[in-house]
Amino acid sequence: MATQKVGGEVDSLCTRCKLSLAHTILAMVGPKIARVRCNTCGGEHAFRGKAGVTDRPTKAATAKAARAGTPRAEKVVISFDDQLAGKDIASAPKYSPKDTYRVDQVLHHPTFGVGLVTAVRGDKVDLTFRSDTKTLVHGRGGEPVDRPAFNPPSNKRSGPADKPMADPPPDLDMDVEAASESSPPSGD
C-alpha cells in the first residue's frame, strides 16, 4: 500500500461524477485523506474512499439526531373532571345492575361515586371513577341479583384496615399466683 500524501493520487468516489475516479489529494488529517480534487471534473470534495465505505454516521446516530431535532408530541391527559365536563351529573341515575347503560352515560355509584361509562360489553360496563376504573354488570332487569354487582376494589386504599385486636388485659390473679410460685417469699 503506497503511502498517501498531499499532492498524490488516490481513488475516490467523486460526488459529481458519481464514480470512483482518480483524485488528487488536497489535504490529509493524520493518516487519513481529508480532501481531494477529482481529476476528471476538477471538483473538490471530502474524501469518500471507495463506494460503500463511508464515514457517514451510523443509523442509530442518525435516528438519535432526528429524535433530538423533532419535538415530541405532548401527551394529552384528560382529567376525570374534564371527562365529566358537560355531563349532567346532577340528574345522573343511581347505579343499578338492573338498569342498562350506554357509553358516555354518567351515573352515581353508592361506593365509588360519580362514574362515567367508557365501554359496554354485553352485560358488563366499564366505568371510570375519580380514583379507579371498574367493570360492573348491567341490564339485569327482572333477574334476581344474589351477589354484589361490583368487583371488589383491587387495592384497599380507602378506609382503615381492620385493626388487630388489643391484647386482653392480663389476669391479675394469675399474675399474683405465678409470682408467688416462681419467687417464694424470702424467709431467712
Ligand SMILES: [Zn+2]
Ligand atoms: Zn469528478
